[in-house]
Amino acid sequence: MASLLRFADSNYFLSGTFLEDIKGNHPILVDPLWKSTKLETQFRDILLPQTNANQSFSLVTSGSTGSPKLVWKDWDEVQKEVDVWLQETELQSFLKGVEEIHVQVPLCHLYGLLWGYLIPKALGLRTIVGQKETNHPSKLSITSAPILQMTLSNGSKLPERAIVSGMKFPVPLARDLRYKGGISVLEIYGSTETGGLGYRDPLRQNRFQFLQEIQFQFQNVGETAELCVKSPFVSKRYYTFVSNEWVLQEQKANEYYATGDLGEHSDLGFFLLGRKDRIIKHKGKRVSLDRIESEILGLRLDGIFVCVPIFHESGDSIGLLTNSDLEVDVIFQMLRRELPDSHVPRVIVKQTSIPKLPNGKTDYTTITSICKETFLKQIAEKTMRETVRNIKSDTSVSEIIQSILGYEPKENQHLVYDCGMDSILYTELFLKLEQKIGAKIPEEDKQTSYFASVAGIEEYIAEKVYLQ
Structure with missing residues (x-):
């Protein structure tokens, strides 16, 4: 059965077109920001995957390389996840008294689709997408840590409550939000492939609480362990784009899905160390580059900060690229003072803009090259000194x-x-x-x-x- 390509903006969902597409088509939902980029060509010029599944759709994601992935979602899987979340007492308490939800994330991503559209629709809540023109702060926002940090720094009005996802929320930022704005935060943990896995209050919980439907185990990866999950929400199939064609990857029944996240579990919950491909050994300790970015975000420094690994024969190190107006020596001083020694970068590079991929995501490959070039120059200069x-x-x-x-x-x-x-x-x-x-x-x-x-x-x- 043919698939229908949709550059899905908020109007696509709020007008009801998405629900109509689900009935008779198999929409492939693509972020509108991809229009007129080279990523659009991969969808226009190459034959799209076909499916015989009833009431299904595909979410298009891409990682740090910018290569797209089509993750298929059966409507029954998504509806099951909505039902499970609505039964969580923590969520019921968090949503009490809420009549409308202010959505600041794209609805064409799974997190936005669930929390900005499907869950509010199931609860009969009004959804407002984008900036809300009002003199009163919203009661609840579906947002992200960077957006909240920017709102706090600008002195703009904060919502009373916020649901966030996408990174391990920095505790110092949660503390500032509670102290200066009285805001409560609920952080959702999961991915497009897995669906929701759990949640936490970053102000009082260092570990995520898994949903009851989640089965999990760990597989050793060097000195750490990778989380593997099995649940009704894990996608059974997805397509990767290899050599100008879509290659099907299928998840076998009753098989655990390797999330790529490293961490450990106890009676208190799951401690997330970070993504497997974003963890290096620095100064004798295994550190997560995502966690360092989160810690820097919690310091509320001016600008955007991106951490990358620098691999060298003298040992692995950390590079940091920023568009901050702060001087490099000032940034170094603050990071040395506030972060563990193993989390302090060896190289800090300033430039006016952060390199981006055509899909709008951070271009880690280019940033790594920039930081490594600076690192090698520093080594050469140090050798001369x-x-x-x-x-x-x-x-x-x-x-x-x-x-x-x-x-x-x-x-x-x-x-x-x-x-x-x-x-x-x-x-x-x-x-x-x-x-x-x-x-x-x-x-x-x-x-x-x-x-x-x-x-x-x-x-x-x-x-x-x-x-x-």
Whole structure:
């Protein structure tokens, strides 16, 4: 049976066209932002997949590569998920007193379709899509962490409650939202392929609570474990685009679906570490790049921040690209002060815009190339600078500090409180300073305020050289 391609905007759903399509067609729902991009060509010029299933539709998704995937959803699967969510006591309590829902996410994605259209429709709630022109904040918004962060930073009116999805919601942001806006947040966990898996209140729960219908197990992936699930909502088939043709992938009955998410489970719930392809080993610890992005979002810094891995023979590291107006040294200082050492990037690159794929998603491949190029330049520059073994008397204090922190702080900035220099970095500092002056620095001198800033160190070194 033929499939019908639909660039599905909000009017497509709110006008009832989607429900009509389900009855007689098999609509393939594509984000309207894909119009007039190279992604549209892959749908216009290549024969679309066909299906004999009754009342089904396809959601088009794409990952960091921008290559599209068609995920087929049977109407019975989706309706079953709606029914399950409506039976959750946590959700019933969260929706109490709500008469309308303000939707700030696309309805053509599963999260938006369920929470912005199908669930409100089942409850008889009014759906308002886009910006709401009113002097009163909405009672409930279907939104995302970045949108809430932007709303808070702009001083705009916040909703009383928000349902979010798409990333592990940063606790500091949830705390700010509750403190400054009295807003309550419910975070939904799941994907297009799996449907909803669980939820949590990011302010009081570090772990997700699975829905009762979810069966799960874990498979080892190196030192961590990948979540595998089985539920009535997991899609039974999807198509990937390979060598200019659609290739069918099918999920066998009673088979567990590997989510690609790493984490662990206890009686308290599921702790999500991050996506399998977004986890690296940095400074001896396994860290999630998605979690670092979430932590930075929680700091409410100006701009957008994207984390990427940098793989190098000297060891894996982290690159950070941003369009922030903040100076790089200021960003470094804040991240060193607020984040664990294993989460602090080695490279920070500033540019006016964030590279995007034709589908509107972040272009991680391009960003990785930009950050790695900067990283290699820094290595080359560091190689040219004096190291511990060959620092000379004419090597400046600023050059020594820069070789340790990766940037040159202002002369009166406090190396601990402003720059986040820890005991390990201080040990390297003293070794290099002793190499410069050709003498040991007494332990009692190390405890003085001279070593709190570049200016103080320069003053100490000048006196030490003079006394020699």
